[in-house]
Amino acid sequence: MADHDEPISKDVEYLEDDVDLEDLEDLEDDEDDLDENDDDDEFDLSGVAPAGAFYSAPEGFRSGFASFVGRPNAGKSTLTNALVGQKIVITSSKPQTTRNVVRGIVHRDDAQLILVDTPGLHRPRTLLGERLNDLVRTTWAEVDVVAVCFPANEKIGPGDRFLVTELAKVRRTVRIAVATKTDLVTPEQLATHLMDIAALGEETSTEWAEIVPVSAVAGDQVGLLADLLVALMPEGPPLYPDGDLTDAPEEALAADLIREAALEGVRDELPHSIAVVVEEMGLREGRPDDKPLLDIVANLYVERDSQKGIMIGHKGSRLRAVGTAARTQIEALLGTPVYLDLQVKIAKDWQRDPRQLRKLGF
Numbered sequence: 001m002a003d004h005d006e007p008i009s010k011d012v013e014y015l016e017d018d019v020d021l022e023d024l025e026d027l028e029d030d031e032d033d034l035d036e037n038d039d040d041d042e043f044d045l046s047g048v049a050p051a052g053a054f055y056s057a058p059e060g061f062r063s064g065f066a067s068f069v070g071r072p073n074a075g076k077s078t079l080t081n082a083l084v085g086q087k088i089v090i091t092s093s094k095p096q097t098t099r100n101v102v103r104g105i106v107h108r109d110d111a112q113l114i115l116v117d118t119p120g121l122h123r124p125r126t127l128l129g130e131r132l133n134d135l136v137r138t139t140w141a142e143v144d145v146v147a148v149c150f151p152a153n154e155k156i157g158p159g160d161r162f163l164v165t166e167l168a169k170v171r172r173t174v175r176i177a178v179a180t181k182t183d184l185v186t187p188e189q190l191a192t193h194l195m196d197i198a199a200l201g202e203e204t205s206t207e208w209a210e211i212v213p214v215s216a217v218a219g220d221q222v223g224l225l226a227d228l229l230v231a232l233m234p235e236g237p238p239l240y241p242d243g244d245l246t247d248a249p250e251e252a253l254a255a256d257l258i259r260e261a262a263l264e265g266v267r268d269e270l271p272h273s274i275a276v277v278v279e280e281m282g283l284r285e286g287r288p289d290d291k292p293l294l295d296i297v298a299n300l301y302v303e304r305d306s307q308k309g310i311m312i313g314h315k316g317s318r319l320r321a322v323g324t325a326a327r328t329q330i331e332a333l334l335g336t337p338v339y340l341d342l343q344v345k346i347a348k349d350w351q352r353d354p355r356q357l358r359k360l361g362f
């Protein structure tokens with residue numbers, strides 16, 4: 001009988017704690033060394049312009065940060081992609097697949113809008129859940145505008161109320177409401193939805209600076225939403241070079257795309273058990289300039305042996321399909337042919353283990 005694991009990975013590996021105190025102390029020593037060098041001309045920065053001064057801006061230029069929030073599946077990632085005009089944030093029909101804060105950048109003649117895509121806020125059940133909620137609140141306090149997404153095809157419910165109430169605790173940040181997926185409802189249903197959003201605002205003492213209906217899929221009102229967001233940004237120079245679409249490291253984008261591919265067709269608890277870490281990424285040496293090849297070595301972590309079997313599939317068929325789908329997406333994003341070495345590993349109960357969470361980047 002064939003061993004299903006055979007072509008992919010023979011051994012079951014557990015994560016090791018590879019950050020130890022000694023490493024941290026070494027780092028502190030290095031910082032001391034730098035301090036001692038303060039007088040050295042070697043660190044002369046006089047020729048370097050201050051941050052923001054690299055990019056000149058016309059009068060009245062605006063720049064700032066906006067974050068889309070909302071219940072899982074509300075359409076936040078799809079909207080970010082529609083605004084930026086290129087696929088940079090993973091979208092999936094499974095809830096809560098967006099873990100990283102990935103920014104999309106909208107470049108316009110009059111403004112630069114930096115979109116921060118956060119995970120959904122939810123009642124925490126695990127340590128991971130708590131950390132994610134902290135991350136969300138920190139993001140809310142730092143951005144210029146928080147845009148709460150309410151899918152038009154779903155009734156406003158306790159989850160939305162919880163989120164808007166939590167958001168009300170963050171002072172200063174401007175709030176707007178976005179009614180998403182308007183292509184899925186009739187004008188009458190949309191009108192009711194918009195009134196429900198207004199009522200929720202009153203109930204939670206939230207002042208919506210705008211209430212905007214959009215459909216990212218139909219491309220309806222996406223431009224208007226961009227205009228409204230820009231109008232709410234402070235005046236200031238562009239913060240990123242022209243042409244940058246995201247400042248997330250390419251490793252994180254690749255890891256997201258692998259996770260997205262792995263999530264296709266799996267159910268129940270498994271989506272929450274998957275984490276992807278890109279271990280290595282680099283252009284293969286010795287290739288002709290016109291035929292580059294990007295090598296990516298990635299590990300897909302699950303929590304249990306049974307899940308590993310599901311991920312790998314019969315004779316490795318599922319993992320191969322995931323690898324091919326992910327590779328195609330990464331190639332499209334980065335514009336370089338990719339060789340993807342993908343292995344499935346077990347990190348036992350990683351969602352509940354602080355050491356493992358750190359190792360996996362949370």
Ligand SMILES: Nc1nc2c(ncn2[C@@H]2O[C@H](COP(=O)(O)OP(=O)(O)OP(=O)(O)O)[C@@H](O)[C@H]2O)c(=O)[nH]1
Nearest residue numbers: 073074075076077078091092095096098181216217
């Ligand atoms: N019909 C329609 N579907 C949409 C629209 N926007 C998003 N969707 C679909 O809704 C689902 C969820 O969209 P996402 O953008 O991944 O939602 P999200 O809010 O980022 O989800 P999480 O990351 O799980 O919080 C996907 O299947 C999208 O294709 C829209 O404007 N119209």
